[in-house]
Amino acid sequence: MQTHHDINSNRLIMETQFDKFIQEKAKSGRRKIGIGILHPDESIIESLIRASDFCDVIAFGEKLQNISSIPTATPEKSLVEAIKSGEIDAIVRGQANATVMREELVHQFSYSPDIIKDLGVVKDNLNRVFIPIAISNFQGWSVDQKIELIRDAIELLGLLHLPVKVGVTSGARPNECGSVPYLAETYADAEKIVSILQNEMPIKHYYIDIEKAMADGCTILVFANGMVGNHVLRSLVFLGQVKIYGGIISGIDQLVVESFKNSSGFYEYLEFANALANLKK
Helix, strand or coil: CCCHHHHHHHHHHHHHHHHHHHHHHHCCCCCEEEEEECCCCHHHHHHHHHHCCCCEEEEEECCCCCCEEEECCCHHHHHHHHHHHCCCCEEEEECCCHHHHHHHHHHHHCCCHHHCEEEEEEEECCCCEEEEECCCCCCCCCHHHHHHHHHHHHHHHHHCCCCCCEEEECCCCCCCCCCCHHHHHHHHHHHHHHHHHCCCCCEEEEECCHHHHHHCCCCEEECCCHHHHHHHHHHHHHCCCEEEEEEEEECCCCCEEECCCCCCCCHHHHHHHHHHHHHHC
16 A cells, blocks of 8 residues: 555656656547537637647547547437547547437447446646546445446556545534435444555545645545536536546446536647557557
């Protein structure tokens, strides 16, 4: 198990070098990255052209000028078909429909719907890189689901050469649940997660104190459920308080990078996808 000194040392390296690491990995080999584009505007086109410096961008949806594109009314189906055939190395969802894309992954690869899970890699305005979980409204509602997400997040941290330290949050501090059953439930779940995993990894229940978990150098931040995590992440991203490198669909063999469909550009997502594709190779 890593010592406190090891975690702090790795954290310093992570904070100062992670962006450089991702940029270098993105440029270490050209991969074919498919992306769903349905409503292109000038900023989106510009982001795709910029990303073409280090990867082969293929847009599925609208016919685009100066970018390789495959016109289709069903980009979700076409993207999954393309990665299944080996035509592309990775998918960035872009403006494709998230639910339909997951249905296509389940259908075309015969996956169980329960296997598909979502992770995200973000950096706050103090340069602290971490994985928040759960971040999908439909995930992280049980202890078992959150533990599965933690294990998937640890695997992603290893791929990204980042240390492991888990901060579990809940809806209340000790003896402050009051008469609200939901708060007591989230508290009990957090305590159970820590008791199950404490001999495997650095992990602690931080109650409602997200700021203490981040100050302690946690690289995995566990929310009470996916609704809470989704709301927190969306708020931070769209208020400009965190940079999101991309979301990852975990539990499957294919590399699929999630993105907010109403983003003004997709350069960072494409960079992250190309970096991950090179790391996986």
